Amino acid sequence: MTVYEAELVVDRRESAADGVLALTLRHPLGEDLPAWEPGAHVDVVLGPELERQYSLCGDPADRSVWRIAVLREPAGRGGSTHVHEQLRQGAKVRVRGPRNHFRLESAPRYRFVAGGIGITPILPMLAAAEAAGAEWTLLYGGRTRNSIAFTEELGRYGERVTVSPQDENGLLDLGSVLDDLPEGTLVYCCGPGPLLDAVEERCPAERLRVERFSPRAREAGENGEFEVELAQSGRTVRVAPDVSVLDAVRAAGVEVLFSCTEGTCGTCETDVLDGTPDHRDSVLSAEEQQSGETMMICVSRCRGKKLVLDL
Incomplete structure (x- = not known):
């Protein structure tokens, strides 16, 4: 599948909150941008070895622009600082996507929970x-x-929205919205890892949809050696215990899209x-x-001795 990629122009910069910058991006020739649905994100290529994913938080009906919002994280890996300091009005930036692993499913009722910059994919869902x-x-x-x-x-949504600053009210009262969920309710949550962990603890898995900005904490599994057959090229590559599938495939000369290398963005999703x-x-x-139909080849491995991938 061909992925849209273009150099877009920063059409507007505005402060959405302390430390949060909202950017509106447009095509330099005024062309419509690809359609998207709530929950979608784009890859923003900020420089060599500097690529980040940001949720689209504007109006899906407005094809003329995309809007993202970026929290400045001074102790981060440099992406947010680059956005805040370098992407000035009129600047151009390469953007790829959109992709969506956080789709809003149809339901009669929803409970949305957001923490910090996790509001961005939730906004168009509302x-x-x-x-x-x-x-x-x-x-x-x-x-x-x-x-x-x-x-x-x-x-504009009135009492349906409860805003709760931590320095005033402490941690979010999750029980007030997650206990005794009415039949047919879906819960959508995005935010820091501890918030998502807490929501997962008290919400039935079949009701919950989450998006994480950082990898889920997991116990380290054993990394055995296995083979990967690349169906499109007819090649077979060996994946050593200390090498990811992504790195092994790229070392064999096969170009694949990837970004976070942490298993959070979905860019490297591959059919199994x-x-x-x-x-x-x-x-x-x-x-x-x-x-088992797809896998993220940047972090996932094989339960056995061989995988056949659509590469």
């Missing part, structure tokens, strides 16, 4: 749920009131034609992992 006539609420937390982004936009993957990603749902 508008979609509203347009569909679904019953919904949002519980949204952040460190301080001034650090909580897009509160003005959220204000035969064999059983040892899933170690933080993207696929339990059901998707159980099906």
Whole structure:
């Protein structure tokens, strides 16, 4: 499948909260951008070896622009600092996508939970749920009131939105929205790892949909050696215990798309034609992992001696 990639122009920069910068991106020739649905993200190529994923948080009906929001993290790996300091008005940046591993499924009612910059994929979900006539609420937390982004936009939803700064109220009262869920309710959550862990502890897995910005904590599994047959090229490569499938495939001269190398962005998702993957990603749902139809080759491995991949 061909992935859209283009150099877009920073059309507008605006502060969404303390430390949060919202960027509106457009095509330099005014062309429409690809359609997307709530939950989608794009890859932003900031420089050599510097690529980040940001959720689209604008209006899916407006094909003229894409909007992203970036939290400045001084102790991060440099991506957010680059965005805040280098992507000035009129600057150009290469963007690829969109992709969506956090789709809003149809339901009569929703409970949305967001922490910090995790509000970005949730924003368009609220508008979609509203347009569909679904019953919904949002519980949204952040460190301080001034650090909580897009509160003005959220204000139009009234009492369905509960904004709870941690320095005023402590940790989010998850029980108030997750206990005794009505039949047919889906829970969507995005934010820091500890928040997602807490939500997963008290919400039935079949009701919950999450998106993680950092890998899920996992016990280290054994890394055995195995083979990967590349169905399209007819080649077979050996994957050593200390080498990822991604690195082994690239070392064999096969070009594949990848980005985070942590199993969180979904860029390297690859179809599995035969064999059983040892899933170690933080993207696929339990059901998707159980099906074994695809895998994230940057972190996942093989339960056995051989995989056949559609590469």
